[in-house]
Amino acid sequence: MTRFLLGAPVALLALASCAGASPPSASAPAPRVPLEMVRVSTPEPSRPTRKEMVRRILPHNVRLQITEADKVRRTASGVVVGSERSADGVVAWVITNAHAVVMDDLKSPTLNVLVDQRADVETHVGQVVATGQVPDLDLALVKVPGLSLPAVELADEAELELGEDVVVAASPYGRALSLSGGMLSQVEWDRESRRPRMVKTDAPIGYGASGGGIFSLETGRLLAIVEGYRTAQVDFAVREESYSFDVPMPGETFAAPSTKVRQFLQAKGFGRLLERSLPGEGGVAHAAGR
Numbered sequence: 001m002t003r004f005l006l007g008a009p010v011a012l013l014a015l016a017s018c019a020g021a022s023p024p025s026a027s028a029p030a031p032r033v034p035l036e037m038v039r040v041s042t043p044e045p046s047r048p049t050r051k052e053m054v055r056r057i058l059p060h061n062v063r064l065q066i067t068e069a070d071k072v073r074r075t076a077s078g079v080v081v082g083s084e085r086s087a088d089g090v091v092a093w094v095i096t097n098a099h100a101v102v103m104d105d106l107k108s109p110t111l112n113v114l115v116d117q118r119a120d121v122e123t124h125v126g127q128v129v130a131t132g133q134v135p136d137l138d139l140a141l142v143k144v145p146g147l148s149l150p151a152v153e154l155a156d157e158a159e160l161e162l163g164e165d166v167v168v169a170a171s172p173y174g175r176a177l178s179l180s181g182g183m184l185s186q187v188e189w190d191r192e193s194r195r196p197r198m199v200k201t202d203a204p205i206g207y208g209a210s211g212g213g214i215f216s217l218e219t220g221r222l223l224a225i226v227e228g229y230r231t232a233q234v235d236f237a238v239r240e241e242s243y244s245f246d247v248p249m250p251g252e253t254f255a256a257p258s259t260k261v262r263q264f265l266q267a268k269g270f271g272r273l274l275e276r277s278l279p280g281e282g283g284v285a286h287a288a289g290r
Helices: 008-020 050-060 258-267 271-276
Strands: 061-068 071-086 089-096 109-117 120-125 127-131 140-145 165-170 178-189 196-201 213-216 222-238 241-257 284-287
Touching: 050 061, 050 165, 050 213, 061 089, 071 165, 071 222, 071 271, 089 258, 109 140, 120 140, 165 222, 196 222, 196 258, 222 258, 241 258, 258 271
Parallel strands: none
Antiparallel strands: 061 071, 061 109, 071 089, 089 140, 109 120, 127 140, 165 178, 165 213, 178 196, 196 241, 213 222, 222 241, 222 284
């Protein structure tokens, strides 16, 4: 019996065909696969909220009381512009208004610097070490031994722009620290020096807010120190009795810009306190703390 192997010749033919095929050219370029451009975006750091920024601003502020025989004679506000440590301990340097710390008319005055910590009040005794000439430079520097608070950063002149969102931290009427919000409503520039001479804000303040700080809500830096505010007199009659009182005018809270604070500290020999600060380019008026 003769047997046939079905499929064998076909398999051999297939092998022969494969063996005789010419190999692909080694110089032929490999096929290119198009790649899509992928853009990797880096998330921007989130800006602090208004509440977070206020929390950063608060530790720079204090309130001042001038007492005589345990009676409060005057009140004002202040901002810590320097903090140092030496062999004698810590010392804080507080900027305020010169008119707010006048004590020549008092026999035995004491300048108290108070820090409010919720229900507790920390009290230190301060000493005026430098004053400017009122009204051109209504600033004063107070040395406070034993007070440990962070120093504020002074804003650069470029930050003094109309419409800048601000918060004013002060202690009107000698009470605990109070906040009010608004914007820079005016920047007055000196034509000769080409530097800001005075700024205004529409944030409302009251008696005792002299020396309070006007802070940028964007950076937390000190833009200016409150000097006073303008008021309008309002008269009215009730049952044939006449009454009158002064009302603060919106947008008429005026202040010494950070440029003046910087110049004052340098002129009085306290330029070292500016190490944390940014380098600079180089109605009836009422004093809010009188």
